[in-house]
Amino acid sequence: MIAINNLTFEIGARALYDEANWHIKPGEKIGLIGANGTGKTTLLKIIVGDYSPTSGTVSMAKDLTMGYLNQDLLSYSSDKNIVHVAMEAFERQNQLHDEIETLLKKLETDYSEDLLNKLSDKQHEFELLDGYNIEYKAREILAGLGFNDAECQRKLSTFSGGWRMRVMLAKILLQAPDILLLDEPTNHLDLPSIQWLEDYLKAFNGAIIIVSHDRWFLDKVINRTVESRKGKLTVYAGNYSFYLEEKELRAEIQRGEFKNQQSKIKQEERLIERFRAKASKAKMAQSRIKMLDKMERIDDVDDDNPEVNFSFKFSKQSGRHVVTMEHITKKYPTIDILDDAEAIIEKGDKIALIGANGKGKSTLLRIVAGADTEFKGTSQTGHNVTQTFFAQHQLESLHLENQILQELQAFAPKHTDTELRSILGSFLFTGDDVFKKIKVLSGGEKSRVALAKALTADANFLVLDEPTNHLDMASVNILIQALQQYEGTVIVVSHDRYFLDNVANKIWFIEDQKIKQYPGTYAEYDEWNAKRKLEPKAAAPAPQPKKEEKKEAAPAKQQGDNKHQQLKKLNQDLAKLEESIAAIEKDVKDLETQLADNTIFNQADKMKQVNNNYQLKKMELGAQQQRWEALAEQIMELE
The missing domain is CATH 1.20.5 (Single alpha-helices involved in coiled-coils or other helix-helix interfaces)
Incomplete structure (x- = not known):
């Protein structure tokens, strides 16, 4: 389909690619990965012909059609409504539509047979190209990407850059090219739209090349991974986890x-x-x-996974209740966000606040952070709570003339230079990098500086709004490690599901204008939510009683009997759970023995299967142990 042979591409004296090779086959769904600055976007531009290689060749069939989504499209604007912009994908159908309209106009005064034949031919071709359904197709894809019927009538120029990018993505998908080249397609998408795009791309018949830092998305879509590193392209025959x-x-x-x-x-x-x-x-x-x-020297393996080598400390512990929200009602002229909602953030919680754009995530986060006070009800910060609020707009508050190290020195004067350099090193600023001025940094680098600032604050409560935007995978892993060992409380909004799954122990979502909670990881929530959509009644969320709800007192004997029966039932459940845990622990030990067996070490397929089974059993064991702890706590409270 596309053959890249001995590709060299130089920028000044630096060779971004050095005699790299890669053959792309029909139907392959490929993730193009690598650290920022390794040339992933450049390679896409070379493939589509925007850039010319220094040497080497990029060969493809003359009739090959390509659809290319890139961040440059953010600047595209139009006074047409977004349905018409998306329908620009159907170039021939639109041309035929205009020609048919012209012929129909002429037929008002000219009834010649020649004109009627031309009209018949055009209408036949239009029908063969499914021209009568192109508006339906455009609306269907726009709906999948989060646009409602009213928004479909709005001009493209009235939308923000992120929403315009969605329209351009819809237009490219409607073109149904032989190969899609997608540069960070999940940027600017909310979770429902990302999940819709996953399903669309999995069913897409053509080839796909995706540049993305979203590990979860890549694992769902791709069946090949190509790593851009040190000027070469290395192919792996599987998804990102493989x-x-x-x-x-x-x-x-x-x-x-x-x-x-x-x-x-x-x-x-x-x-x-x-x-x-x-x-x-x-x-x-x-x-x-x-x-x-x-002798041809073999290189030692480079460490591509830097680890956090510092710990975040705060001078005082918060009380048990970090934020208590009661009877929160928040409305805008066109939408009601919350209605008499309530929630409590407790010490040690690591909460992921998720949902579609426009459902109130950022509004709720601002209420939690105290940045929004225009609401009914109360939001009270607990004893000894010290907070840091990170949001993308804070990149603008960085002092452009400061060096990176100076920026942190001014913000966190209690830290020594050694400590600050250690923190910056964990965020991939090493050696003389710390002396770069903020004004020369990329968006991703500025994000890392702002995050480093947020995490050096003497705060026991972190409020993070889209902290993974503009971060590459190595930086996301650093942030995950940092938050995993952080002993304070966290609430975070993010569309990066891998990040959420590795950080959060509770999931919040807004539903029916209430704050709902799922007590578990994102993967567990995702599985539960999928079942809930299929069986909405059977898998409905457990009711969350209101705080300090008063009930009529039952007679003492009745209360004692109920308590005894409840304790008996809980102890029976605990005994069954302990048997289940013992069985799973045995399975885990058996799988560990298999992993240590040298006879399967060289059998890649067998090794992968055993390792997958081992990881699944470990996850199952963790989930069962969490259930055991919850049951044990209930029993202790009743006793």
């Missing part, structure tokens, strides 16, 4: 080969040193020196 496993296996082999070669080199050097001075052995020594010089 790539991580396969890369680690390759790295283990390379580490072994590197150690063996280093051992051999040291042995040869000792022999050379020993015999160099002896005349009878000088010739042999010279021969071994030449052999070492000609």
